[in-house]
Amino acid sequence: MRITSAKFSFAATTPASIPKERRPEIAFIGRSNVGKSSLINSLLGVRGLARTSSTPGRTQSINFFLINESFFFVDLPGYGYAKISKDKRQEWGKLIERYLAEREQLVLCILIVDARHEPSPLDLQMKSWLQHYGIPYLAVSTKVDKLSKNEQHKSWLTARKVLDTDAVIPYSAVTKEGAGKIWEAIRNSIATKQ
Numbered sequence: 001m002r003i004t005s006a007k008f009s010f011a012a013t014t015p016a017s018i019p020k021e022r023r024p025e026i027a028f029i030g031r032s033n034v035g036k037s038s039l040i041n042s043l044l045g046v047r048g049l050a051r052t053s054s055t056p057g058r059t060q061s062i063n064f065f066l067i068n069e070s071f072f073f074v075d076l077p078g079y080g081y082a083k084i085s086k087d088k089r090q091e092w093g094k095l096i097e098r099y100l101a102e103r104e105q106l107v108l109c110i111l112i113v114d115a116r117h118e119p120s121p122l123d124l125q126m127k128s129w130l131q132h133y134g135i136p137y138l139a140v141s142t143k144v145d146k147l148s149k150n151e152q153h154k155s156w157l158t159a160r161k162v163l164d165t166d167a168v169i170p171y172s173a174v175t176k177e178g179a180g181k182i183w184e185a186i187r188n189s190i191a192t193k194q
Protein backbone atom coordinates (compact mmCIF):
# COMPACT_ATOMS: atom_id res chain seq x y z
CA MET A 1 0.00 0.00 0.00
CA ARG A 2 1.30 3.43 -0.83
CA ILE A 3 1.40 5.61 2.26
CA THR A 4 0.55 9.19 1.40
CA SER A 5 0.06 10.41 4.96
CA ALA A 6 0.52 9.06 8.45
CA LYS A 7 0.01 11.22 11.50
CA PHE A 8 -0.60 10.97 15.21
CA SER A 9 -4.24 11.71 15.77
CA PHE A 10 -5.11 11.32 19.46
CA ALA A 11 -4.37 9.41 22.64
CA ALA A 12 -6.86 7.89 25.07
CA THR A 13 -6.06 7.05 28.68
CA THR A 14 -9.54 6.22 29.97
CA PRO A 15 -12.46 4.39 28.32
CA ALA A 16 -14.45 7.65 28.27
CA SER A 17 -11.72 9.42 26.34
CA ILE A 18 -11.70 6.93 23.43
CA PRO A 19 -13.06 9.13 20.67
CA LYS A 20 -16.04 8.35 18.51
CA GLU A 21 -14.86 7.53 15.01
CA ARG A 22 -16.10 5.64 11.97
CA ARG A 23 -13.06 4.75 9.95
CA PRO A 24 -11.66 1.20 10.16
CA GLU A 25 -9.03 0.49 12.80
CA ILE A 26 -6.14 -1.97 12.94
CA ALA A 27 -4.91 -2.48 16.51
CA PHE A 28 -1.46 -3.69 17.59
CA ILE A 29 -1.29 -5.63 20.82
CA GLY A 30 1.40 -7.56 22.67
CA ARG A 31 3.44 -7.61 25.83
CA SER A 32 5.36 -4.58 26.91
CA ASN A 33 8.55 -3.98 24.88
CA VAL A 34 7.70 -6.67 22.31
CA GLY A 35 8.01 -4.19 19.44
CA LYS A 36 4.49 -2.88 18.76
CA SER A 37 5.50 0.73 18.13
CA SER A 38 8.48 -0.40 16.03
CA LEU A 39 6.18 -2.57 13.91
CA ILE A 40 3.89 0.41 13.28
CA ASN A 41 6.75 2.70 12.31
CA SER A 42 8.47 0.17 10.08
CA LEU A 43 5.25 -0.79 8.27
CA LEU A 44 4.60 2.86 7.53
CA GLY A 45 8.21 3.72 6.82
CA VAL A 46 7.99 6.63 9.24
CA ARG A 47 10.68 6.65 11.87
CA GLY A 48 9.61 7.94 15.29
CA LEU A 49 5.87 8.24 14.54
CA ALA A 50 4.93 5.83 17.34
CA ARG A 51 7.36 6.34 20.22
CA THR A 52 9.63 3.38 20.82
CA SER A 53 11.87 2.71 23.77
CA SER A 54 14.11 0.10 25.27
CA THR A 55 12.34 0.79 28.60
CA PRO A 56 9.25 -1.44 28.92
CA GLY A 57 5.88 0.18 29.53
CA ARG A 58 6.59 3.19 27.35
CA THR A 59 3.21 3.35 25.62
CA GLN A 60 0.64 3.84 28.40
CA SER A 61 -2.23 5.27 26.43
CA ILE A 62 -4.09 4.02 23.37
CA ASN A 63 -2.55 5.99 20.53
CA PHE A 64 -4.38 6.49 17.25
CA PHE A 65 -2.56 7.22 13.98
CA LEU A 66 -4.52 8.27 10.93
CA ILE A 67 -3.18 6.70 7.73
CA ASN A 68 -3.95 8.05 4.24
CA GLU A 69 -6.87 9.93 5.82
CA SER A 70 -8.79 6.66 5.56
CA PHE A 71 -8.00 4.24 8.40
CA PHE A 72 -6.33 4.15 11.82
CA PHE A 73 -3.42 2.22 13.27
CA VAL A 74 -4.01 1.85 17.00
CA ASP A 75 -1.01 1.35 19.29
CA LEU A 76 -2.26 -0.33 22.47
CA PRO A 77 -0.29 -0.19 25.72
CA GLY A 78 1.69 -3.37 26.34
CA TYR A 79 0.73 -5.96 28.96
CA GLY A 80 2.84 -8.02 31.33
CA TYR A 81 5.14 -5.29 32.59
CA ALA A 82 6.10 -6.54 36.04
CA LYS A 83 7.03 -3.20 37.59
CA ILE A 84 3.66 -1.59 37.07
CA SER A 85 1.40 -1.06 40.11
CA LYS A 86 -1.69 -3.20 40.64
CA ASP A 87 -3.94 -0.17 40.18
CA LYS A 88 -2.31 0.70 36.88
CA ARG A 89 -2.67 -2.88 35.71
CA GLN A 90 -6.38 -2.84 36.49
CA GLU A 91 -6.78 0.45 34.67
CA TRP A 92 -4.99 -1.08 31.70
CA GLY A 93 -7.33 -4.08 31.76
CA LYS A 94 -10.44 -1.91 31.79
CA LEU A 95 -9.19 0.38 29.05
CA ILE A 96 -8.18 -2.41 26.68
CA GLU A 97 -11.17 -4.58 27.37
CA ARG A 98 -13.61 -1.74 26.75
CA TYR A 99 -11.83 -0.92 23.52
CA LEU A 100 -11.82 -4.54 22.29
CA ALA A 101 -15.36 -5.25 23.43
CA GLU A 102 -17.03 -2.17 22.02
CA ARG A 103 -15.09 -0.97 19.00
CA GLU A 104 -17.22 -1.84 16.00
CA GLN A 105 -14.77 -0.44 13.47
CA LEU A 106 -11.90 -2.60 14.77
CA VAL A 107 -11.33 -4.80 11.70
CA LEU A 108 -8.11 -6.56 12.68
CA CYS A 109 -5.98 -7.01 15.76
CA ILE A 110 -2.31 -7.79 15.21
CA LEU A 111 -1.13 -9.93 18.12
CA ILE A 112 2.62 -9.57 18.42
CA VAL A 113 4.88 -12.10 20.09
CA ASP A 114 8.66 -12.19 20.48
CA ALA A 115 10.30 -14.72 18.15
CA ARG A 116 12.95 -15.43 20.78
CA HIS A 117 10.46 -16.71 23.35
CA GLU A 118 7.57 -19.13 23.43
CA PRO A 119 4.24 -17.22 23.45
CA SER A 120 3.43 -16.59 27.13
CA PRO A 121 0.26 -17.38 29.11
CA LEU A 122 -0.62 -13.67 28.81
CA ASP A 123 -0.31 -13.87 25.01
CA LEU A 124 -2.65 -16.85 25.06
CA GLN A 125 -5.07 -15.02 27.34
CA MET A 126 -5.06 -12.12 24.90
CA LYS A 127 -5.78 -14.51 22.05
CA SER A 128 -8.76 -15.92 24.00
CA TRP A 129 -10.02 -12.40 24.60
CA LEU A 130 -9.87 -11.65 20.88
CA GLN A 131 -11.70 -14.88 20.10
CA HIS A 132 -14.26 -14.19 22.82
CA TYR A 133 -15.07 -10.80 21.31
CA GLY A 134 -15.02 -12.21 17.76
CA ILE A 135 -12.21 -9.92 16.63
CA PRO A 136 -10.23 -11.16 13.61
CA TYR A 137 -6.57 -11.40 14.55
CA LEU A 138 -3.22 -12.06 12.98
CA ALA A 139 -0.22 -13.36 14.92
CA VAL A 140 3.12 -11.73 14.14
CA SER A 141 6.36 -13.06 15.57
CA THR A 142 8.80 -10.17 15.65
CA LYS A 143 12.54 -9.53 16.13
CA VAL A 144 13.46 -12.50 13.91
CA ASP A 145 16.64 -10.63 12.91
CA LYS A 146 17.97 -11.61 16.33
CA LEU A 147 17.80 -15.32 15.45
CA SER A 148 19.70 -17.59 13.07
CA LYS A 149 17.73 -19.10 10.16
CA ASN A 150 17.55 -22.39 11.98
CA GLU A 151 16.32 -20.76 15.20
CA GLN A 152 13.79 -18.75 13.19
CA HIS A 153 12.29 -21.91 11.79
CA LYS A 154 12.07 -23.55 15.22
CA SER A 155 10.56 -20.41 16.72
CA TRP A 156 7.94 -20.26 13.96
CA LEU A 157 6.94 -23.89 14.52
CA THR A 158 6.68 -23.32 18.29
CA ALA A 159 4.61 -20.14 17.90
CA ARG A 160 2.20 -21.90 15.53
CA LYS A 161 1.84 -24.81 17.92
CA VAL A 162 1.43 -22.77 21.12
CA LEU A 163 -0.93 -20.22 19.57
CA ASP A 164 -2.70 -23.06 17.77
CA THR A 165 -2.86 -21.30 14.42
CA ASP A 166 -1.32 -21.77 10.97
CA ALA A 167 -1.09 -18.05 10.46
CA VAL A 168 2.00 -16.73 12.22
CA ILE A 169 3.98 -14.17 10.25
CA PRO A 170 7.70 -13.88 11.06
CA TYR A 171 8.73 -10.23 11.12
CA SER A 172 11.65 -7.91 11.69
CA ALA A 173 11.42 -4.15 12.10
CA VAL A 174 15.09 -4.05 11.09
CA THR A 175 14.91 -5.94 7.78
CA LYS A 176 11.13 -5.46 7.25
CA GLU A 177 10.88 -9.14 6.44
CA GLY A 178 7.18 -10.08 6.59
CA ALA A 179 5.87 -6.55 5.88
CA GLY A 180 4.26 -7.58 2.58
CA LYS A 181 2.20 -10.34 4.23
CA ILE A 182 1.07 -8.08 7.06
CA TRP A 183 -0.01 -5.37 4.61
CA GLU A 184 -1.94 -7.96 2.62
CA ALA A 185 -3.88 -8.96 5.76
CA ILE A 186 -4.50 -5.29 6.62
CA ARG A 187 -5.75 -4.50 3.11
CA ASN A 188 -8.08 -7.50 3.14
CA SER A 189 -9.58 -6.60 6.52
CA ILE A 190 -10.21 -3.03 5.48
CA ALA A 191 -11.75 -4.18 2.19
CA THR A 192 -14.15 -6.62 3.88
CA LYS A 193 -15.46 -3.85 6.11
CA GLN A 194 -16.17 -1.43 3.28
Ligand SMILES: Nc1nc2c(ncn2[C@@H]2O[C@H](COP(=O)(O)OP(=O)(O)OP(=O)(O)O)[C@@H](O)[C@H]2O)c(=O)[nH]1
Binding pocket: 030, 031, 032, 033, 034, 035, 036, 037, 038, 039, 051, 052, 053, 054, 055, 056, 057, 058, 059, 060, 077, 078, 079, 142, 143, 144, 145, 146, 171, 172, 173, 174
Ligand atom coordinates in the same frame (compact mmCIF):
# COMPACT_ATOMS: atom_id res chain seq x y z
N1 LIG B 1 16.47 -6.11 16.59
C1 LIG B 1 15.21 -5.72 16.67
N2 LIG B 1 14.83 -4.88 17.67
C2 LIG B 1 13.52 -4.52 17.71
C3 LIG B 1 12.55 -4.98 16.76
N3 LIG B 1 11.36 -4.44 17.09
C4 LIG B 1 11.57 -3.68 18.20
N4 LIG B 1 12.85 -3.72 18.57
C5 LIG B 1 13.46 -3.03 19.76
O1 LIG B 1 12.74 -3.44 20.92
C6 LIG B 1 12.57 -2.35 21.85
C7 LIG B 1 11.10 -2.14 22.15
O2 LIG B 1 10.43 -1.72 20.97
P1 LIG B 1 9.07 -0.89 21.01
O3 LIG B 1 8.59 -0.81 19.59
O4 LIG B 1 9.24 0.37 21.77
O5 LIG B 1 8.15 -1.90 21.85
P2 LIG B 1 6.64 -1.69 22.34
O6 LIG B 1 6.00 -3.03 22.26
O7 LIG B 1 5.99 -0.58 21.61
O8 LIG B 1 6.90 -1.31 23.86
P3 LIG B 1 5.88 -0.60 24.91
O9 LIG B 1 5.25 0.55 24.23
O10 LIG B 1 6.77 -0.22 26.04
O11 LIG B 1 4.90 -1.65 25.31
C8 LIG B 1 13.24 -1.15 21.19
O12 LIG B 1 14.56 -1.04 21.70
C9 LIG B 1 13.26 -1.52 19.70
O13 LIG B 1 14.32 -0.91 18.99
C10 LIG B 1 13.01 -5.85 15.71
O14 LIG B 1 12.26 -6.33 14.86
N5 LIG B 1 14.34 -6.19 15.72
Ligand SMILES: [Mg+2]
Binding pocket: 036, 037, 038, 051, 052, 053, 058, 059, 075
Ligand atom coordinates in the same frame (compact mmCIF):
# COMPACT_ATOMS: atom_id res chain seq x y z
MG1 LIG C 1 5.11 1.15 22.32
